[in-house]
Amino acid sequence: CRHLAFTDCGYWTTWLGGLCHWTGTRDYNPKQMAIREKVFNTIISCFKRHGAENIDTPVFELKETLTGKYGEDSKLIYDLKDQGGELLSLRYDLTVPFARYLAMNKVTNIKRYHIAKVYRRDNPAMTRGRYREFYQCDFDIAGQYDPMIPDAECLKIVHEILSELELGDFRIKVNDRRILDGMFAVCGVPDDKFRTICSTVDKLDKMSWEDVRSEMVKEKGLSEEAADQIGQYVSLQGGMDLAERLLQDAKMSQSKQACAGLTDMKQLFSYLQLFQVTDKVVFDLSLARGLDYYTGVIYEAILTQTGPVPVAAAQNGAGEKAEEGVSVGSVAGGGRYDGLVGMFDPKGRKVPCVGVSIGIERVFSIMEQKAEASAEKVRTTETQVMVASAQKNLLEERLRLTAELWNAGIKAEVMYKKNPKLLSQLQHCEDSGIPLVAILGEQELKDGVVKLRTVHSREEIDVSRAKLVEEIKRRTLDV
Amino acid sequence: CRHLAFTDCGYWTTWLGGLCHWTGTRDYNPKQMAIREKVFNTIISCFKRHGAENIDTPVFELKETLTGKYGEDSKLIYDLKDQGGELLSLRYDLTVPFARYLAMNKVTNIKRYHIAKVYRRDNPAMTRGRYREFYQCDFDIAGQYDPMIPDAECLKIVHEILSELELGDFRIKVNDRRILDGMFAVCGVPDDKFRTICSTVDKLDKMSWEDVRSEMVKEKGLSEEAADQIGQYVSLQGGMDLAERLLQDAKMSQSKQACAGLTDMKQLFSYLQLFQVTDKVVFDLSLARGLDYYTGVIYEAILTQTGPVPVAAAQNGAGEKAEEGVSVGSVAGGGRYDGLVGMFDPKGRKVPCVGVSIGIERVFSIMEQKAEASAEKVRTTETQVMVASAQKNLLEERLRLTAELWNAGIKAEVMYKKNPKLLSQLQHCEDSGIPLVAILGEQELKDGVVKLRTVHSREEIDVSRAKLVEEIKRRTLDV
Incomplete structure (x- = not known):
C-alpha cells in the first residue's frame, strides 16, 4: 500500500500537520481531537448565545447545485464518479447548500449554524500543507429585516469568538460589493469586467499594488487611467468617517450603488458602536473576496500577531484567500448574499441572507502549538x-x-x-x-x-x- | 433545477423522513438536529464514561484502502471521479479507516470512539428510504489483552446506550466466527465455501430456513446433508449453558476452532454476568454478519418492540443487515477483527481489535416519532x-x-x-x-x-x- 510506504518515507509528517500527500487530507489524533472539541465548544456556545438553530445537509449535492456559484474556484470542486444515477459533487462550502435548503424547504427566515467539513481539490503539493478537507463553522441569518442589524450581529459574533479563543490581536476588514461595483463604474471599468477586476483586487493582500495594477492592465485589458483611479481608492482604510467622506467624494457620489453601500456602511458602524466592537473593525476598500454570490457587505477577519505558524496552518478555511506560501492569517469571512436562494427557487423568490464562516484549521494549528508550548498536559479522556x-x-x-x-x-x-x-x-x-x-x-x-x-x-x-x-x-x- | 421540481411534486416528503430521491440523502432541520444532539450526547457520554479517546479520519480514503474488506457489499462503495491524482472512495464504514489509522501511526493500543457519516451506494428506490449517507457511532478497543475482557465491555456499552435511549426492549445476539467456521467444517462445508455459506446464513433473520437451505444447495452447490446439519445448529439459542453443551457435542468438539470459540464464549458470559447484562444477551448460532474482516466474537443488537416505525427508518446504519422491505430492527453491531490492522502494516504486524458500531438513523426515527407523539415541544434554540x-x-x-x-x-x-x-x-x-x-x-x-x-x-x-x-x-x- 503506497499510502503506508509514504508514511515510512516520512511524507506524512508532523511538520505538515499530519497532511497525507496522496489524499490531501489528515487524520486527527486524540490530542488534536481534544483541542478541536474545545474550539468547537467555544464556537457553538457563541452561536447558541445568539439564538441560532442547527441544521445539517449531506456531504454531497447534485453537481448542478454547485455549478456557477464559485467563480474561478469552480475548478476546485470534487466530483463523484458517475456510477449510474445523478452526477454528484462534494460540497465546496456550507453557504450554497444552505441556500438550496432554504429554497427547497421554503424557509423565509431562520438564524442557523452549521459546522461541517467542506472539500476543495487544491493541489496539496503546490499549496504546501493546505488541506483538501477542512471544517467550516457557519452562522447565517436569513430573512427580510431592517438594514444592517443582522450584518452587525455577524461581526459581533466574529469579535466574540476570536476574543474568546485568545488567538492574539485581530482585525475585521469590512467592505461592500456595491461600493466596489460603484467604484469600478466611476473609475471607468466596463460593466462586463467588474467580476474579473474584482478578483484581481482581491489579491491585494498577497500581491503588491504594482503587480495587481499590472494584472489589471496587461492581463485583463483595463486602461491605465482606470487602474490608477482604482489604486487611489483601494488604499483607503477607516471607519464611519471614511464612509462619510466618500459619500461627499465628487466621483464616488455619482454612483447610486456606491452611495447605497456607503449609507449602509455608516449604519453598520453605528450598530457596531452599540456592540462595542469598533476597536477591531476597519472599513477597507481593498477587500473584495472572490466568491460570486456576495451582493452587499463583505468582511474578513485576520490575525495580526503573526506567531510561528507552520506552513500547514496557512489554510484559510474561511474563504478563498490564502494562496500558496502566503500566510495572510485569515480566520473568518463572510458577507451578504441576497440573490443566492432565489437561484434555487422555481419562481426565483429571493430570501436575503448574511452570514459568516469561521475557518478553524488555522485556529486548530495555533491552539496545537500553544498546547505544545504549555507545560500543562492535554487530557484526551475524562476518566475520573x-x-x-x-x-x-x-x-x-x-x-x-x-x-x-x-x-x-x-x-x-x-x-x-x-x-x-x-x-x-x-x-x-x-x-x-x-x-x-x-x-x-x-x-x-x-x-x-x-x-x-x-x-x-x-x-x-x-x-x-x-x-x-x-x-x-x-x-x-x-x- | 430538477432537485426542486422534485420537491414540488412531493417526492422529497416527510413520510420518507426527508429522503431526497435524487441523491439518496437527506437534510436535517433544526428539530431533527435537536433530537440528534440529544442522542449523540447520550452516546458520547457513555463512550467517555468508558474512558474512550476520540479520533477523526477523512471522509474519503484511497480506493485501495477499502478494496477487499467488505465482501459482496464492495459494490456499494462510492468512488470519486478521477480528476487527476489518486483514486479515492468515500468511506463505507469507520472500522477500515480506523485500522488504516492504527497501522499508519503505529498505534498498538487505544480505546477510541469515532462518530461520523459513512456512505453506501444503495439504490434508494429499491430500498425504500434507506439513506446513502448515514451516521455511525463506533467504539473500538485495540490492543493485546487477556481474552474477552474488551469484548465484554463492548457489549456492556451497547446495553448501556440502548437502555439509556429508552427505545423499548432489545436483545443482543452473540456468536463467534470461529464457532461458525468450526460448524461449517464439521458439517462438511468445503473450506473455499465458508465465506459464501456464511453470507447465506447471515440472511436467516430475513429469510425462512427453507429459502436459506435452498440458496445453499441450489445456488451455492452445498450438499443437502451438509445443509441439514447446519440447519440443526443454526436453530440453537442460549447462554453459557449452550456453549457448555456444544463443547460436549460429539461433532462440534472435533473442531479445534469451534472449541476455542466456545471456550471464549463461556468466558464472555462469565464477564457479562459480572456486568449484569446477561438478561439481554443471547448466544445465537444463526448470527453470521456479512463483513469479511471479523475473526472472533460477533454481535448484533435488535429492538424487539416493533413499534410504528416508518419505512424510512428501516436503515441499518450498524452493519450489513436490513435489506429492502424487511425491518429487522438492528441498531448496533460489531465484533472482533484481529487481522485487519495487519493488512495495512508493511510488515503485517497485527493489532487485535474489537468494536461496536451504533447505527443511529433508526434511533433518530424512533426519537422523532416519540417527539411527534409527545405534547412537549422540542426546543431548537437555547435562548433564555x-x-x-x-x-x-x-x-x-x-x-x-x-x-x-x-x-x-x-x-x-x-x-x-x-x-x-x-x-x-x-x-x-x-x-x-x-x-x-x-x-x-x-x-x-x-x-x-x-x-x-x-x-x-x-x-x-x-x-x-x-x-x-x-x-x-x-x-x-x-x-
Whole structure:
C-alpha cells in the first residue's frame, strides 16, 4: 500500500500537520481531537448565545447545485464518479447548500449554524500543507429585516469568538460589493469586467499594488487611467468617517450603488458602536473576496500577531484567500448574499441572507502549538478513576466494581489483564491524567472498603464501598 | 433545477423522513438536529464514561484502502471521479479507516470512539428510504489483552446506550466466527465455501430456513446433508449453558476452532454476568454478519418492540443487515477483527481489535416519532431571554442591552426590526420556547430598570439593570 510506504518515507509528517500527500487530507489524533472539541465548544456556545438553530445537509449535492456559484474556484470542486444515477459533487462550502435548503424547504427566515467539513481539490503539493478537507463553522441569518442589524450581529459574533479563543490581536476588514461595483463604474471599468477586476483586487493582500495594477492592465485589458483611479481608492482604510467622506467624494457620489453601500456602511458602524466592537473593525476598500454570490457587505477577519505558524496552518478555511506560501492569517469571512436562494427557487423568490464562516484549521494549528508550548498536559479522556488491584486473581472483583461505577455515572477504567502490576496501573493514570485510583485487595474486600488513592499526592484513604461513588464525585467535581 | 421540481411534486416528503430521491440523502432541520444532539450526547457520554479517546479520519480514503474488506457489499462503495491524482472512495464504514489509522501511526493500543457519516451506494428506490449517507457511532478497543475482557465491555456499552435511549426492549445476539467456521467444517462445508455459506446464513433473520437451505444447495452447490446439519445448529439459542453443551457435542468438539470459540464464549458470559447484562444477551448460532474482516466474537443488537416505525427508518446504519422491505430492527453491531490492522502494516504486524458500531438513523426515527407523539415541544434554540420593547425608536437601546447580555454569557435574542410590535416579539417567544422577555420602555430607561416578563405566567417585575444578568441566570437555571 503506497499510502503506508509514504508514511515510512516520512511524507506524512508532523511538520505538515499530519497532511497525507496522496489524499490531501489528515487524520486527527486524540490530542488534536481534544483541542478541536474545545474550539468547537467555544464556537457553538457563541452561536447558541445568539439564538441560532442547527441544521445539517449531506456531504454531497447534485453537481448542478454547485455549478456557477464559485467563480474561478469552480475548478476546485470534487466530483463523484458517475456510477449510474445523478452526477454528484462534494460540497465546496456550507453557504450554497444552505441556500438550496432554504429554497427547497421554503424557509423565509431562520438564524442557523452549521459546522461541517467542506472539500476543495487544491493541489496539496503546490499549496504546501493546505488541506483538501477542512471544517467550516457557519452562522447565517436569513430573512427580510431592517438594514444592517443582522450584518452587525455577524461581526459581533466574529469579535466574540476570536476574543474568546485568545488567538492574539485581530482585525475585521469590512467592505461592500456595491461600493466596489460603484467604484469600478466611476473609475471607468466596463460593466462586463467588474467580476474579473474584482478578483484581481482581491489579491491585494498577497500581491503588491504594482503587480495587481499590472494584472489589471496587461492581463485583463483595463486602461491605465482606470487602474490608477482604482489604486487611489483601494488604499483607503477607516471607519464611519471614511464612509462619510466618500459619500461627499465628487466621483464616488455619482454612483447610486456606491452611495447605497456607503449609507449602509455608516449604519453598520453605528450598530457596531452599540456592540462595542469598533476597536477591531476597519472599513477597507481593498477587500473584495472572490466568491460570486456576495451582493452587499463583505468582511474578513485576520490575525495580526503573526506567531510561528507552520506552513500547514496557512489554510484559510474561511474563504478563498490564502494562496500558496502566503500566510495572510485569515480566520473568518463572510458577507451578504441576497440573490443566492432565489437561484434555487422555481419562481426565483429571493430570501436575503448574511452570514459568516469561521475557518478553524488555522485556529486548530495555533491552539496545537500553544498546547505544545504549555507545560500543562492535554487530557484526551475524562476518566475520573482507575479500578486497580495490587494482588492477583482479583479481575472479577475489579470488573464488578467498575460496572458499579459505570452504572452510577462515574467515568472509570480498568485494565484488560487478569493480573496487571500495580505499577503499570498507576503509570497509566499518570500518563493519561486520571486523578484517582480505587484499589481493591483481599483485606479491602473483607472490610467492605476500597482504598482511594489520589494520584498526584499519593495519599490513600479507605472509603466504604457504599460511599465510594459520592466520594469520587466530590473529589472530581472541579477536575 | 430538477432537485426542486422534485420537491414540488412531493417526492422529497416527510413520510420518507426527508429522503431526497435524487441523491439518496437527506437534510436535517433544526428539530431533527435537536433530537440528534440529544442522542449523540447520550452516546458520547457513555463512550467517555468508558474512558474512550476520540479520533477523526477523512471522509474519503484511497480506493485501495477499502478494496477487499467488505465482501459482496464492495459494490456499494462510492468512488470519486478521477480528476487527476489518486483514486479515492468515500468511506463505507469507520472500522477500515480506523485500522488504516492504527497501522499508519503505529498505534498498538487505544480505546477510541469515532462518530461520523459513512456512505453506501444503495439504490434508494429499491430500498425504500434507506439513506446513502448515514451516521455511525463506533467504539473500538485495540490492543493485546487477556481474552474477552474488551469484548465484554463492548457489549456492556451497547446495553448501556440502548437502555439509556429508552427505545423499548432489545436483545443482543452473540456468536463467534470461529464457532461458525468450526460448524461449517464439521458439517462438511468445503473450506473455499465458508465465506459464501456464511453470507447465506447471515440472511436467516430475513429469510425462512427453507429459502436459506435452498440458496445453499441450489445456488451455492452445498450438499443437502451438509445443509441439514447446519440447519440443526443454526436453530440453537442460549447462554453459557449452550456453549457448555456444544463443547460436549460429539461433532462440534472435533473442531479445534469451534472449541476455542466456545471456550471464549463461556468466558464472555462469565464477564457479562459480572456486568449484569446477561438478561439481554443471547448466544445465537444463526448470527453470521456479512463483513469479511471479523475473526472472533460477533454481535448484533435488535429492538424487539416493533413499534410504528416508518419505512424510512428501516436503515441499518450498524452493519450489513436490513435489506429492502424487511425491518429487522438492528441498531448496533460489531465484533472482533484481529487481522485487519495487519493488512495495512508493511510488515503485517497485527493489532487485535474489537468494536461496536451504533447505527443511529433508526434511533433518530424512533426519537422523532416519540417527539411527534409527545405534547412537549422540542426546543431548537437555547435562548433564555428576548430583548423587546413596546415603544418605537428603541432599537438602539435594545441592541445595547442585548450586547450587554451576550457579553455576560446570557443567551439572548433581539428582533432585527426598527419598530417591531410587542405582540410579534412575544409570539416569537411562545413559538420558540423562550422563557423570559426583557422589556425596555422610556420609563424603564429613566428608572434604570428592565421589565422582566415570564412568558408562560405573563408575570412582570421590574429588575434593576445592574441585577438583570443575575436574575436571568437564576430564573433559567433549570430551564
